[in-house]
Amino acid sequence: MINRIISLCFLFITLFSCKQETKDKNEKLYVVTTTSMITDLVKNIGKDLIKVDGLMGSGVDPHLYKASEGDVSKLVNADVIIYNGLHLEGKLVEVFEKMKLQNRKAIAVGESLDKNTLIGSDYFASNYDPHIWFSVTNWKIVTQFVIDKLVEIDAKNASSYKNNGKIYLDKLSQLEKELQNTITTLPKEKRILVTAHDAFSYFGKAFDFNVVGLQGLSTATEAGVQDVQKLANFIIKNEVKAIFVETSVPKRTIKALQAAVKSKNHEVVIGGTLFSDALGNPDTNEGNYIGMFEYNVNTIVNALK
Incomplete structure (x- = not known):
């Protein structure tokens, strides 16, 4: 397992070093995401302005997920990588850390949350529960965080990201009310x-x-x-x-x-x-x-x- 991680990290570093930055200014922003929740979120904000590739599909356990050769190619070619963080993607953590050292845009949405609002754990590596999407309030904060990041990275489409994001945030607020009504x-x-x-x-x-x-x-x-x-x-x-x-x-x-x-x-x-x-x-x-x-x-x- 350790050898596999080392090999993956080495492969990423080699490919990143060789990558040619030849992106046309009119080409869509290419975003790679990890979990399906994040993929859905990014698609709601980016709509047809971006190309989104999610690594993990339906029924996939992110705790045990291993990057394939196809994933390596996607990550290498991504303009932006958006992941959960908080050690949810346990087997990819070292890869993402190496990417940050290579000045790649790897964004952990968990970093948007105040640590005082996170649920701690004595039994998990990060000491925080990574399942942050099961609070709609958390997910609204994450949504705004992703909006801001996309606006920063792709300024020419800033107004569209903001408008799409507002529509989605309103939907999340409505969801929160409906869930509360059902649970009562x-x-x-x-x-x-x-x-x-x-x-x-x-x-x-x-x-x-x-x-x-x-x-x-x-x-x-x-x-x-x-x-x-x-x-x-x-x-x-x-x-x-x-x-x-x-x-x-x-x-x-x-x-x-x-x-x-x-x-x-x-x-x-x-x-x-x-x-x-x-x-x-x-x-x-x-x-x-x-x-x-x-x-x-x-x-x-x-x-x-």
Whole structure:
């Protein structure tokens, strides 16, 4: 693994050094993004003014993602690279750091947030929960940050970026209100969300949910037998009606949890599949950030009622 990272970093440095800056002034800005949430965000701001390539598609786990040779080519040729940061893209961190040393425009959206508003963790490398998109308030700050960066980098299209960004920010504000209205239909004592890993803490903080993940913040950590038994007891004690799988995490851990609850003569249903570290397929409503969030909240509320 270490050898692979070193090789990738060396390859990037070599290719960056050889790259010819021959971009025509009328050519579209080429932006490469990592997660599908960021890809969707950038497309909403840039529209047809930019070309966007997302490295990670539907169902992809960014914690475990490895750059392919095709990714190397995209990153080398990008005018701008926009990623989450906060160690979400764990296996690409060193690559991005090397790129910054080469004066490449690698932008981490997590840097836009006040660290006092981030959720800390003693179990994750960065000491901060990287799943910042599950707070719509956070995502609005990130949106404004990306708007400002694109305006700075591509000044000739500044007014369009600002106008597109304002439209999208208004949509996010409306989303926040609609989600709150849906969640208020669920009594507070039923707002217990049990998932495969700790991806929903910002959601819990924003909407007053008690969120419990079987694995840690990173899916690179495995849940042990004691973790499963402990959470099974918690489910029984709190009379949790439903637990949830995630599209980017194998179902086996939640299935094991359900079996553990059943072995104690209790029942808990799997309430549905949530989108956590990636959006849905591009041709579905869940393939965009707003549709994904609406789907998740409706699934959670309907299962826990």
